[in-house]
Amino acid sequence: MTIYDIARQVGVSASTVSRVINKRPGINAKTREKVEKALSESNFSINEAAKGLVNQSSRMIGILVSDIRNQHHIEGAYMIEQHFLEKGYCSLLFNAGSDKEGMAGYIKLLSSRRVDALVLIGSIFQNDEVMEAIGNYMPKVPVVMQNGILDLPNVSSVVSNDEQGAYDAVVHLYNKGKRNIAFINNNDTPSNLKKLAGYRKACSELGMKNREILRCEDSFSGGAAATDELVRMYPDVDAILYSVDTLAAGGVRLLIDKGFTIPDDIALFGTDNSPFALITNPRLSSVDTKLRELSNACADILSRAIEDRSYRKNIQIDCSLVLRETT
Amino acid sequence: MTIYDIARQVGVSASTVSRVINKRPGINAKTREKVEKALSESNFSINEAAKGLVNQSSRMIGILVSDIRNQHHIEGAYMIEQHFLEKGYCSLLFNAGSDKEGMAGYIKLLSSRRVDALVLIGSIFQNDEVMEAIGNYMPKVPVVMQNGILDLPNVSSVVSNDEQGAYDAVVHLYNKGKRNIAFINNNDTPSNLKKLAGYRKACSELGMKNREILRCEDSFSGGAAATDELVRMYPDVDAILYSVDTLAAGGVRLLIDKGFTIPDDIALFGTDNSPFALITNPRLSSVDTKLRELSNACADILSRAIEDRSYRKNIQIDCSLVLRETT
DNA sequence: CTGAAAGCGCTTACAG
DNA sequence: CTGAAAGCGCTTACAG
Secondary structure (H helix, E strand, O other), X not given: OOHXXXXXXXXXXXXXXXXXXXXXOOOOHHHHHHHHHHXXXXXXXXXXXXXXXXXXXXXXXXXXXXXXXXXXXXXXXHHHHHHHHOOOOEEXXXXXXOOHHHHHHHHHHHHXXXXXXXXXXXXXXXXXXXXXXXXXXXXXXXXXXXXXXXXXXOEEEXXXXXXXXXXXXXXXXXXXXXXXXXXXXXXXXXXXXXXXXHHHHHHHHHOOOOEEEOOOOOOHHHHHHHHHHHHHHOOOOOEEEEOOHHHHHHHHHHHHHXXXXXXXXXXEEEEOOOOHHHHOXXXXXXXEOOHHHHHHHHHHHHHHHHHOOOOOOEEEEEOEEEOOOOO | OOHHHHHHHHOOOHHHHHHHHOOOOOOOHHHHHHHHHHHHHOOOOOOHHHHHHHHOOOOEEEEEEOOOOXXXXXXXXXXXXXHHHOOOOEEEEEEOOOOHHHHHHHHHHHHHOOOOEEEEEOHXXXXXXXXXXXXXXXXXXXXXXXXXXXXXXXXXXEEEEHHHHHHHHHHHHHHOOOOOEEEEOOOOOHHHHHHHHXXXXXXXXXXXOOEEEOOOOXXXXXXXXXXXXXXHHOOOOOEEEEOOHHHHHHHHHHHHHOOOOOOOOOEEEEEOOOOHHHHOOOOOEEEEOOHHHHHHHHHHHHHHHHHOOOOOOEEEEEOEEEXXXXX
């Protein structure tokens, strides 16, 4: 079923059908009506691929996350998808994994789908392979990176102030009387490195020693294992800041099992203020990295950049502390 | 950059370039080499929309879930997406919400994108509006429904045996000495109705009274509130089966706060065996609804149906019980 | 207000 | 082994 079929049925030309479908002005009311009737009676559904071909716009946007199953990433992707859906864009959402060559592959894939814009969610995309792939395959497509920076003329950035967030968390713990504050990190993404920097800065300013575990598996059990290791290594630890809530949730669980009292023996701070923070027992205090604001900003920038190819903007949003029962 | 540009550059025709790109046999090795060189040097990326137009295949599949932020749904979508990615298909993943007209709208949307297949994840799609939309807009497209049934010639089904799962859970609780077993349900999707039926069947066979809360908000706090209501209504309750883990996680939390001992005072059973079951304290026993198996089966059926339009299959997979600390 | 024609970027049957 | 031409389903500038 094409517009030619409809045209034949009604006795007009395909041009006219096209105009009716696209609500162009300057069409006889009677004609319009007849065409609309035929359209709806035959359940006509326009072929967006053909339309996109002539319009030079797929009306699709690409969204890359490193792990679609990560609650935090998916929330961001969801907000952006919703935003663009209202404007008639479909989202091609991919799980780009953590392999850099793989990420580049997805960018090539999205380029073959001729997406009108690209969103990269997560600082993990801040690397040379991705940069090169964008330069090669999408040099003119508006790109916005959530939580990372890529120095390319068509790439905008929206980042949270991770350093300040971690810094504030440590200061808060210090003010609560904690003096042996540790940091547990899952991996060394640019974003986590900023958290680490904030942690170290606060420790140094407040005259405390660093107690760090810099790598662990990004899961509940990974967080539990790292916490276990930490309290063995530093028996005097009285507070822990985690790079993500997932780890902290595992930590809460482990410490309770080991008979620690939270927050009196050990206080805990997660990061991201994710839904997990509400189901741990006790409930988790967390650094809010402002996911909603970041996503909204991404969507706004991209909307503008699609209109005006030269539009580009970099913004940073401060984190806030959400205090619950673990501090 | 089109295949014509490449053709001109190399001094061959577009047909030849197309043949090289598609690795068709019967091309002079020298020619092939020259074309391949030009292709890679200019970072050529084929226009899939144009290709799809002539091939009458978008090489995209549509995936509808009712809430993309639901961990359980997204896991299923993820598995299916991965499966098809390997075969060169992109997924159009949408959040169809719980409004039936809205769902129909998404089906129309996916039809305009000419997806080669459609996956519906969740029994919530089992309704007349969806059925009509498929009949009108995708009458020949292979569709597979995860956890629901739609009586249409192009729709296959993969469902878990929710009734048996709930039944088994109740029997298990009975064998543990529980005699006042309640059921808390979030909503009346077809799938949840099957769980309810299994619960009632077991109660009736074992001579126990029904204690039910049939609707509550699908969230931790919704589960907590419903649990609170339940223990007020029926102070003698000694076990609760929840229709989803999310509710149970909220329930665990509430009961602990209220001073109940789990599982001695009240035993709890969730459903879905989701990651949440591992972070509650105590860890949650749960009915495993076999998400992985369901998703694999969906992908298999769809792969076949894309090849052979007449292929259709309905299967059911039994649930199993995963016992942890709440029972 | 309406239609014929060209063109978007591909593929493939046909001819050589 | 290779190319010219037609066609996939649309839109739009042009002419009337």
